[in-house]
Amino acid sequence: MRRHIATLLTTLLLAGATSTALAQDHEPTKTNLPSTTTDAGQGVSDAVLTKKLTFMLSGYEYFPSRKDLDGLASADVVTAKLRTFADDTSMRPSLRLRAVDALGYYDDEATVAYLRALVDRPTETLPTDQQRVGNLVRHHAIVALAKAVGPDALDDLEPFLKGDDLQLRLTAINAIGKHGGKAGHTLLEKLLKNEDNPAALREIRKFVR
Numbered sequence: 001m002r003r004h005i006a007t008l009l010t011t012l013l014l015a016g017a018t019s020t021a022l023a024q025d026h027e028p029t030k031t032n033l034p035s036t037t038t039d040a041g042q043g044v045s046d047a048v049l050t051k052k053l054t055f056m057l058s059g060y061e062y063f064p065s066r067k068d069l070d071g072l073a074s075a076d077v078v079t080a081k082l083r084t085f086a087d088d089t090s091m092r093p094s095l096r097l098r099a100v101d102a103l104g105y106y107d108d109e110a111t112v113a114y115l116r117a118l119v120d121r122p123t124e125t126l127p128t129d130q131q132r133v134g135n136l137v138r139h140h141a142i143v144a145l146a147k148a149v150g151p152d153a154l155d156d157l158e159p160f161l162k163g164d165d166l167q168l169r170l171t172a173i174n175a176i177g178k179h180g181g182k183a184g185h186t187l188l189e190k191l192l193k194n195e196d197n198p199a200a201l202r203e204i205r206k207f208v209r
Contacts, residue, residue, distance in 0.1 A: 044073050049081055057085070057098040066105040079103060079111045086118075086137065093133045097140050104144035115145040119156055139171045146175035151183045161191055170203050177207030 044052070052072055056064040069078050085091060085099035100118070103111050118141035126134040142160070146153045153175070160172035173191075176184040188208045195201050 046081075049073055049077070053078070053081055053085070054095065057095050057102065063098065064102065069102060069105065075106060075108065076110075079106050079108065083111075083114050089130055089133075093136065096133065097136055100137055100140040100144050104147035107148045112145070112149055115141050115148060116156055119145055139168070142168070142171050143175045143179075146179035150179050151181045154180055154183060154187060158187065161187075166197065166199060169197075169200055173200065173203045174206075177204075 049072060053069075056068060056072075069075075072078055073081075082099045082103050086096050086103070088096065100115075103115060118138060121134075121138065123131045123135045123138060142157060145156060157172045157176055157180075160168045161176075163169055173188065177188060180187065185208050188204050192201070192204050192208060195204060
């Protein structure tokens with residue numbers, strides 16, 4: 001009996017330790033990030049910014065906040081580097097997609113114009129070996145644009161609601177539902193009346209009834 005109790009206690013302790021480790025993985029703290037302190041306002045070099053931004057965007061369980069990115073450099077410098085990442089076909093697809101996601105934090109003119117260009121770019125215009133990732137980039141750009149400008153993205157996204165590409169329709173519905181505000185929900189309510197695709201109906205009903 002004593003041996004059984006000892007074994008049980010050991011098992012419980014190990015389980016507790018594993019749960020703590022998993023919690024830490026899913027809730028990383030700032031101590032996991034490299035230092036972003038710069039010297040007396042001189043700014044971070046391009047090489048250092050590239051290294052630190054790559055590190056921030058590489059985590060599977062962690063995604064940087066706007067505050068994290070602001071700690072690297074000024075917004076115009078960071079967004080320019082994020083656009084470079086997103087365009088770099090030699091970079092890992094996951095980094096490119098996360099760069100697009102991070103652009104959703106910003107609503108400056110250059111960023112919004114860039115996201116709109118990605119949203120409007122047909123995958124067929126890309127080289128064949130880039131089309132798969134290019135399609136993913138487009139999906140992420142739809143969400144990032146909606147996040148960046150909210151209801152102001154409706155004119156850009158509404159055409160996808162009537163398009164033949166079901167996956168793009170679903171992404172647009174989701175983006176509008178989450179970030180389109182009252183105007184977005186009104187648009188989805190109208191769409192609900194005429195939509196007959198089961199997958200699209202399920203996605204719309206996540207936001208309106």
